Amino acid sequence: MDMTFAPDPLALLVIGALGLIVVGAAGLAFGRHLFRLVLALGLAEAGANLLLVIAGYRWDAVAPILTGSAPAAMVDPVPQALVLTAIVIGVGVQALAVALLVRVKLAYGTLDLAELKALVERDIRAAAGIGEPDSAQAPATLPGPAGLIGERP
Amino acid sequence: MHRIATLLFALGLGVLLLGLAAQLPLGATPMAIGNEILARAPGEIGAANIVTSVVLAYRGIDTLGELAILFAAATAAGLVLGHAGSRSRNGEAGFILRTGSDLLFPLLLTVGFYIVLHGHLTPGGGFQGGVVLAAAFFASFLARPSHRPGHGVISLIEGLAGAAFIGIGLAALAGGGAFLQPLLDRGMLGELVSAGSLPLLYLAVGLKVGAELAGLLAQLAE
């Protein structure tokens, strides 16, 4: 790897962005509380947005706003516009996720994943009319041999 | 155990990502379209803030999509929470909070509209301004939960603002151009009334975002 960390602020920013993504992803993966998962998602999203902004950055350039003075080199305006969009999208999704969590909490009284899993599984089973417990998700294999081979004692 | 697994995974992912990122051409992006936009935007659009040119002109339909996403989120949240039936919130906030919010309300409103209307000149714009507008309403709502802004008003504003955005786009289409083609005179670069229809679009965006967020927050707060 040809990485030159120390004097490079941009590299630090990249590490920061990736760090946010990693922390968010780890939170998503191992979180046990739904609300924390939503927060982790927001964290990771921030990282992705940061990455996007960095993608348009240039050395020795200014913000893409015309100020009347002689136009200097400006950074790429497109990623900034994209990030604006992406942030808003993120906000919308987060808000909706929180709204859903409110309903989940009202319905099951918990946001803990393990508890929810059991509750929902039971609920779905009851709704579908499948009475048996989990282990009876019997292997729906080929019909039993004895009767069908004709080998009746 | 659980924590170790978390740590290991995160470390592995991080190293892998870093390995990839090391190959990125940092700080020297190709700017295949960026340069062209930088060159063309001042003359073509007439907005001092080139990001605004991108947001509203070159990628205007993205912005429309974005508005629609906010709208969809608000609508979906309304659908999700609507089943609950509003629980009455009793108790108003204290005097200081009420007065503070009363004082803040016009201030926030002004700032919000300022940011919205100067979006084509300075950093800021419809989204940022819209959030400030929403904050204005939300602050007063927090202070006086009983006096929530009417749901009908919010939905009217968000509907009409969104429709206005599309309407401006369609007006260009009807005039024989393309959808969202800039209309009106470009004016002088850097003046408030410049950049053609962009300020109008940003106004619509600002109102829409404000209404959307206000509605969302109000629904969640219920």
Next chain:
Amino acid sequence: MTPLDTLYLASAATLAAMLVLGDWRRAGVLATLMYGVQLALLFTMQRTGSTSFDLSALGFELSWRFDALSWFFAVVTLGTAFFASWYGAGEWLRAYTGRRRLFQSALAANVFAMLLLLGSGDLLTLFVGWEATSWAGFLLMALAGGLARDAALRYLVYAMAGAMALLGALVVLFQAGGSFSYEAARATLAAMAPGPLWALIILFGLGFGAKLALLPLHLWQAAAYSETPAPGSVFLGGVVGRMGLFALALVLVGLIGIPHLQALAVPFTFLTAQDVVAWVAALTVVLPTYTALKQNDARYLLAWHGIGQGGYMLLGLIVGSALGSAGGLLHVINYAATQATLLMVVFGVRHRVGHTDLNRLGGLVARMPLSFLALLLGIISLAGLPPMSGFVSKWMVYSSLIQDGRPFLFLAAIVGTLGTILSVYKLIHNLFLGQLRAEHEQLNEAPLSMLIPMLATATLAFVTGVAPGLVLGWVADAQAAIGLPVIDYTLGGIASPRASLDMLWVVGVMFAGFGVGALLFYGAGGKTHRVHQLDNYAGGHFLDAGMRYHYSDNFYAGLMHLIGGWYRGSFHWLEGAIGSGLSLVAQGAGGWYRAINPAFYLLAASVALIAWVAL
């Protein structure tokens, strides 16, 4: 309109008529007549072939035509359908409580699908016909519901596995040769390297072997055939499994060719592909036949035999000599007549008694003498004894094995025949001989509508046994069609210098011998008189109707004890192991989708993905 077009039209019309009129009281008669018409049409067609329509789809040409091989199998198909339908046209249909329209349509659909299969003019058409036959068979097997449904589902798994193996072989062959036509396939296969060719042979073998019920793909057949309503069972047992033989003859013999198979060595051994196929066939003869021996239900016993007899056919065919392949092919038609006869008798008994449990029957000869006669002729033929047709075809297969210098295969075939003789004795003994049960005292002979077809097929088996030349002409043409050496035949049998057989002589001598014996007996003053079953005693006690002296439970107990451990359940074990393994994997897959915290797997997956990219 070519003769084949007319035949297809007639067959489709039969299906349409059954779809519309299947519920009609006389639908069975109508169907029988229409199968008769089809049979007549077939006989007016030139044996060497006829073409029919072709169409193109997605750039593939699909065409249908008949050659002598198709014609030969079509005769068996339509003949079996005709007699089976006749069997079910009268009293059986009146007593049938299932869905008649569905049943009649399913039978007609089977016939139509099989004719389409037999007429396939290229490999794609072959697959289309193959699938049509499989699914029509599934419909026929499943429509009785209950146990039949389960059996049919099991059949479906095997049939689909076969069909998919076949499809895999076809697409590989297509990409190697650029076309689905037989000519291109022949050229491609001739030039193919041993490795891919082996793969193709195995795939084709799996594909066609599933229908022929070759080992180890045979587990489905007995139950699926036995649980089908009577005429359907007769039809299935008589001919449907033979479609696998047709396809194997077409591909292994017609496209790859026996010489090529002989030249293809199994790596690291002295065996060739031909040997492998022959041994699979031989094992298919032996093992299922001894499984048949254990059956306690007459239908299952016969169905298990069907599997073994398919082995004989393949064995003869794969030997590849004029004599052997003729024997294999001849056995198709002989066996169809034989099996149809036997099944008709058994279902006739079932019609009267209500079950076919060999442990709860016996002595029925007194009540159903004509059925007994038909069954007797049938089992003689099945066991391969003169003067019935089964003897001719089996003799040809045996002779060819000896001529070809394959003593071990010959031995296997003999062992199989031994099992056959034992088990058909069990059949006739437990059904018709011995003590008549008290509850069967009032039974009647099978109804005429069922009796006539069974006697007719028995007669056919006898006539073709006495004069095999009647059908050996068809066989010879079929051999020519797939490039095999052609048998030299006479009306009475084979006229080859190394092995000749004249059944006219054999039967003549046999009956003359019987005549001499009778003359001696009566000439010496022998007398016969009828004895009632109960006019008997055992251990000094007179017997009465309430006493059971006819032991049929646990027949051949000693033999079973001797051989039982050898093969018992190993195939079931294999099937079960595959099923359980799949089930385990499926459980894992289900667990993945049911985990409520999905992101963990996402993270693992993304780590893997990025690692893949980076490395």
Next chain:
Amino acid sequence: MNALVLPVVLPLLTAFLLQPAGRLSAALARWAGPAVLLVCAGLLVQIALLTGGEPVTAAIGGFAPPVGIVFYADALALLMAIAVPVSALLLWPRAEAGEAGVRQSALMLLLVGSGTGMALSGDLFNLYVFYELLTVASFGLASATGTGRAYVATVRYVLVSGFGSLIALAGIALLYAQTGSLNLAQLADLAPERLANPLGLAAFACLLIGFGVKAELFPVNNWVPDLYACAGKPISALLAGVVSKLAVLVLLRLTVLVFDSPEAREMLMVLGLAGLVTGELAAWRARDLPRLLAYSSIGQLGLLFVALSLPGPAGLAAALAVALHHLLVKPALFMLAERWHGSLDKLAGAGRASPLAAGLFTLFALSLVGVPPLPGFWAKLLVLLELARGAGPFDLTALALVLAVTVVEAHYLFRLVGILYSPGEFRDRHSPRALAVAGLGGAVLVAAMLTLPAVSDALAGLASQAADTAAYRTLTLGGGL
């Protein structure tokens, strides 16, 4: 062809105005949606007739690509675009009274607008925006049944989608950092030079995961079974039917135009196979029809990804055949599951209670398994032939797996058919609309079978047009307005 933007914008406009309109008149709010969808479908058909299937572009805002966003409509894009409003019309949610109904209608309209946009757009980030809009709209629709389990299923869906979209965003960032462009045509131009490296592949992997969420791609598809089991069946039908195909269309454009490398194809194939095997095996063990269908949908889409990984117009034709077949069959099956939602074992007797539905189910099952001469067979045959053409170890493994899994599929589908036709107590009958939708699917299926030569020609035309990257680039970047 500036009118191309109308089928995207009109539904959005209507959605914005629906709630205010609902205060004026309930009937207006109720009928405006379907009416606008009809108009959109009509517009798209008219565009298709005008262009005669030749590709056209529309530069949004009049800014010539690659600077501006461009809509690109070839025959395939138009076909998918037409499929969106038509499916939405057929699967329009049952009218709920009051505000909830209006909101649902608005979300449906947003979904249609974004779906059409996804079919037409030729700009990566624009695709992402439409994709997100579609996702958010489907969140709302999926949770609309209002049961607790539906909420939980939707939360799962939100989390996986959120994860996917952030990954997609990262992918876009990677792509942009490498090329500085978002226009697909320009990306196609730049790809051989800039993207033929691990970073390019990483970007593809990220986009694959991101857009794969909707397309039920393997690692990001475990929201599917619960959601389809808990959401309203029309919504499940919509998501499994047309929405997943839109995501596939995006991935198709990406693989054809930008990431046309063996490594990318390999990745697609491996993920597709994983989905195929896990989906079908899980379906084998499923105990209720909606989840069975959901799992089988995952499997079918796995097959689709395997087909998508095959190079050349022939591979594309195979992928399109599978996609269109699934688009037709799966919604119809979900509509049948509307009443048959309980345990599989309790469905005994359903065949007697509603013979038409059972017959249709059998037809679809036969076609899914791939029984000739039904269209499903030809689709599968095309895939298999292309796999055999590749003849690498990957291809042959895939070939074997596809064939093996078909056996499993046949087993569970016909086990169910057997249950349907066995005697039993089940008496529920389908709503006329569900039957009509399923019947329509069946009718189209049979019609496609009867007109197979014409259909296959059309398919080959679609595929060769979609595979023609040179035409895409010249038309888009040549500045056609």
